[in-house]
Amino acid sequence: MDAISAVTNGLSDFILSTAEQPWVYLLVFVCCTVDGFFPPFPSESVVVGLASLVITEGVPNAWLLILVSSLGAFVGDNVAYLMGRGVGTHR
Secondary structure, X not given: OOHHHHHHHHHHHHHHHHHOOOOHHHHHHHHHHHHXXXXXXXXXXXXXXXXXXXXXXXXXXXXXXXXXXXXXXXXXXXXXXXXXXXXXXXX
């Protein structure tokens, strides 16, 4: 086994073991929330990456991933609204 294969296998194992952890849903929620008021944050990449694992490996739970990412986006959009309302049109 060459070094590149060893690194690739190790990285794949790390990603799969991480996707099985319950705290990954908190990570998705935080990413989607922050993305609501700070658009450069990569929440779409996190959700799509985890969704691809749902299809290929069966983890994490697809319905819970949809629920958590939707709630995070909703909270983030409301935070952005409140920030805009607080700043107002006159500065």
